[in-house]
Amino acid sequence: MLSPAADAMAPFARALADAQKGQRSALRFRRRDGSTHEVAAQDFLQPFGYTRLERALLDELLARCHPGARLLDVGCGAGRHARHLAERGFEVDAIDQSPEVVDVARRLGAPARVASIWSLPLKHEYGGALLLGNSVGLVGSLARLPPLLARLSRMTPLVVLDSVDYGEGHGQVQVCLEYRGESGAWFDWLHVARSELRAAAKPAGLRVQFLEVEDEEPYGAILSRETIPSPLPTSKARR
Numbered sequence: 001m002l003s004p005a006a007d008a009m010a011p012f013a014r015a016l017a018d019a020q021k022g023q024r025s026a027l028r029f030r031r032r033d034g035s036t037h038e039v040a041a042q043d044f045l046q047p048f049g050y051t052r053l054e055r056a057l058l059d060e061l062l063a064r065c066h067p068g069a070r071l072l073d074v075g076c077g078a079g080r081h082a083r084h085l086a087e088r089g090f091e092v093d094a095i096d097q098s099p100e101v102v103d104v105a106r107r108l109g110a111p112a113r114v115a116s117i118w119s120l121p122l123k124h125e126y127g128g129a130l131l132l133g134n135s136v137g138l139v140g141s142l143a144r145l146p147p148l149l150a151r152l153s154r155m156t157p158l159v160v161l162d163s164v165d166y167g168e169g170h171g172q173v174q175v176c177l178e179y180r181g182e183s184g185a186w187f188d189w190l191h192v193a194r195s196e197l198r199a200a201a202k203p204a205g206l207r208v209q210f211l212e213v214e215d216e217e218p219y220g221a222i223l224s225r226e227t228i229p230s231p232l233p234t235s236k237a238r239r
């Protein structure tokens with residue numbers, strides 16, 4: 001299994017840095033099967049630039065957390081969600097394992113630091129955690145999803161995430177990022193099927209509610225510790 005080493009993210013960091021300077025920066029995701037998919041790096045600078053689902057998920061997070069709560073943004077990228085939350089008075093610990101990506105986030109004013117979710121001490125307690133832009137995919141393989149959720153469940157009673165459901169057993173892809181002729185290292189990126197998420201969340205003591213936005217392929221999920229009563233959904237959250 002290939003983890004997304006920091007250098008795999010170098011093209012992402014460069015595209016974000018150029019987008020920050022106002023340059024149009026098309027980032028390409030290349031899969032091992034040869035298929036490619038292009039996104040504008042600008043989308044990863046705006047809190048809700050990539051999907052409408054992101055707004056719905058952040059609204060859910062804000063509705064369920066105490067004002068000023070400490071939040072963990074895992075795989076924060078350019079820190080677009082961390083900035084949005086910090087501006088609303090939350091104390092955000094935004095982590096990303098790529099130093100180059102963190103540099104961009106910090107230049108944009110996000111409270112970001114270099115850290116991996118796997119090295120964060122479990123004693124840290126957060127009001128909520130977010131893994132957006134399919135940051136949950138950083139696990140790389142389905143086998144590593146239960147340990148990630150168990151770890152998060154030890155640190156926080158609430159997790160919001162998004163992913164894409166390609167069906168059970170079809171979500172693991174090898175990807176390399178390309179930007180302006182430069183390619184990063186190949187890494188495994190997981191897209192988690194809804195049923196796989198539910199199965200992995202159960203042993204971690206997490207209940208899953210899905211959140212859908214019309215005409216968007218990614219789905220959202222709100223994971224809450226079974227022992228913590230969860231308030232009524234404020235948007236289109238459903239069990």
Ligand SMILES: C[S@@+](CC[C@H](N)C(=O)[O-])C[C@H]1O[C@@H](n2cnc3c(N)ncnc32)[C@H](O)[C@@H]1O
Binds near residue numbers: 044095115
């Ligand atoms: C697809 S990007 C999503 C960025 C951001 N959440 C967003 O929506 O704009 C995934 C990010 O996860 C980071 N990452 C990968 N493995 C990680 C790990 N083990 N711990 C923390 N961050 C990691 C990558 O460097 C990358 O910036």
